[in-house]
Amino acid sequence: MVHRLRPVGIDFVETAPVRLVFAREIAAAPGPVFHALAEDVPGWRSWFAAVTLARSLDDGARREIRLRGGTRLEETVLTAKASELYVYRADATNIPGARALVEEWRLTPAGGGTRVRWTFAAAGTAPFRLAVRSGRAGMGRAFRQAVTTLDERLTGRNA
Numbered sequence: 001m002v003h004r005l006r007p008v009g010i011d012f013v014e015t016a017p018v019r020l021v022f023a024r025e026i027a028a029a030p031g032p033v034f035h036a037l038a039e040d041v042p043g044w045r046s047w048f049a050a051v052t053l054a055r056s057l058d059d060g061a062r063r064e065i066r067l068r069g070g071t072r073l074e075e076t077v078l079t080a081k082a083s084e085l086y087v088y089r090a091d092a093t094n095i096p097g098a099r100a101l102v103e104e105w106r107l108t109p110a111g112g113g114t115r116v117r118w119t120f121a122a123a124g125t126a127p128f129r130l131a132v133r134s135g136r137a138g139m140g141r142a143f144r145q146a147v148t149t150l151d152e153r154l155t156g157r158n159a
Contacts, residue, residue, distance in 0.1 A: 016121035026151035030083040097128030
């Protein structure tokens, strides 16, 4: 069953009760990385293994995402600043106990490539918060694999 989440803003990334932050440097330039994140939403399936469906809605203002294991998300894009920042909020999900979710992808030029930083900001019931914190290692692994695959795809070489 899908339930509505609290409509938080971009500032929630800094104030959320649970914040998981992951970063990795890759060889691809910020422009193509931003394009893959914000403009080629259906392409997420090809580089982020957890994503089974990614669809842009309302001319890119919203997204529909499905993940392995059955998680479903309806999202609103909060900001898309070319080659720098992509932030979206989950408006509805089937994740038990979730009350608010925002994800931020920040891109910074680094060593001829890009430093990709992903922040997962969340609020919810105590069991939900515990589950998110307990899943940190797995989320970190998924992030590293995803950006490595994206880098290989964008640069045409093994990272």
